[in-house]
Amino acid sequence: MGAGRVFAYGAAAGLIGDLLLGDPRRGHPVAVFGRAAGAVERVLWRDHRGWGALHTVVCAGGAVALGGVAARAVRHSAVASGALTAAATWAVVGGTSLVREARAIGRALEAGDVEGARARLPHLCGRDPQALDADGIARAVVESVAENTSDAVVGALVWGAVGGVPGLVGFRAVNTLDAMVGHKSARYRRYGWASARLDDLAGWPGARLTAVLAVLAGDDPRGAARAWRADADRHPSPNAGPVEASFAGALGVRLGGTLSYGGRVEHRPVLNGAGRAVRTQDIERAVRLSRRVGWLALGVCVAARRIAKGRTS
Numbered sequence: 001m002g003a004g005r006v007f008a009y010g011a012a013a014g015l016i017g018d019l020l021l022g023d024p025r026r027g028h029p030v031a032v033f034g035r036a037a038g039a040v041e042r043v044l045w046r047d048h049r050g051w052g053a054l055h056t057v058v059c060a061g062g063a064v065a066l067g068g069v070a071a072r073a074v075r076h077s078a079v080a081s082g083a084l085t086a087a088a089t090w091a092v093v094g095g096t097s098l099v100r101e102a103r104a105i106g107r108a109l110e111a112g113d114v115e116g117a118r119a120r121l122p123h124l125c126g127r128d129p130q131a132l133d134a135d136g137i138a139r140a141v142v143e144s145v146a147e148n149t150s151d152a153v154v155g156a157l158v159w160g161a162v163g164g165v166p167g168l169v170g171f172r173a174v175n176t177l178d179a180m181v182g183h184k185s186a187r188y189r190r191y192g193w194a195s196a197r198l199d200d201l202a203g204w205p206g207a208r209l210t211a212v213l214a215v216l217a218g219d220d221p222r223g224a225a226r227a228w229r230a231d232a233d234r235h236p237s238p239n240a241g242p243v244e245a246s247f248a249g250a251l252g253v254r255l256g257g258t259l260s261y262g263g264r265v266e267h268r269p270v271l272n273g274a275g276r277a278v279r280t281q282d283i284e285r286a287v288r289l290s291r292r293v294g295w296l297a298l299g300v301c302v303a304a305r306r307i308a309k310g311r312t313s
Helices: 003-021 029-044 049-073 078-092 095-110 114-123 134-181 193-217 221-234 240-251 281-312
Strands: 255-261 264-271
Touching: 003 078, 003 095, 003 134, 003 281, 029 049, 029 078, 029 134, 049 078, 049 134, 049 193, 078 134, 095 114, 095 134, 095 281, 114 134, 134 193, 134 240, 134 255, 134 281, 193 221, 193 240, 193 281, 221 240, 221 264, 240 255, 240 264, 240 281
Parallel strands: none
Antiparallel strands: 255 264
């Protein structure tokens, strides 16, 4: 069995595993990596970009190396290689957990339990929930579903298609490091710089593929393409911009505006200003769009890997 088929079967099995099982409540490989990265940080931390870059190299490079060793160990068995790819895909994608959290918040809002929705929001994103009303919570959920479709599903599949198991685990390691140290706090402004920039680079292709697929899979392809073209570059994140803008256009809603992170207020540009305000019902629409985009991304990545392998064989 060729490498293209191994990736195809393994990645599909991993996505199905995520769909059926979701993330384990204990002992998740990403959580294990996070604890290891935290231990490295305690040894290396200095308020300096160089030490932060070393932290990134040690942690992300170590994850890629482990993935490479594991892939090399099973390279002579197509079945074992497929199983390893499936396990790695299941470990690094987070589509089902994303959907579960979004739907739980949506159910709370539909029941009029705004306090319950506020309590669950930190499981999904880093917004300050106390400053949000029901519509503000719904908007935060839709934006998080859009961004995490790229970060937690599509980006991993893209790098899996490029680099196999090392690509899968390497992307998740970089994304996790960005979440841990890549934000602009006093402690991490310098130390997390390398992790944040590497995450921008690693997320670039997945974000653009996510935006393209949202245009194709959404309810309003023209609106999605128009919002992406007009508004993506206005977003402060080079990767969240295309994704959120295309989702906004596809769903016919406005995203962006004023938000608060850790007590810091940000005034972000409005994406798809011609759309209406987000409502609770749009959470489920965003979830369904996210699911469609994820499965389409699998098809695109599988096809791309098989074509690339066919040309090199």
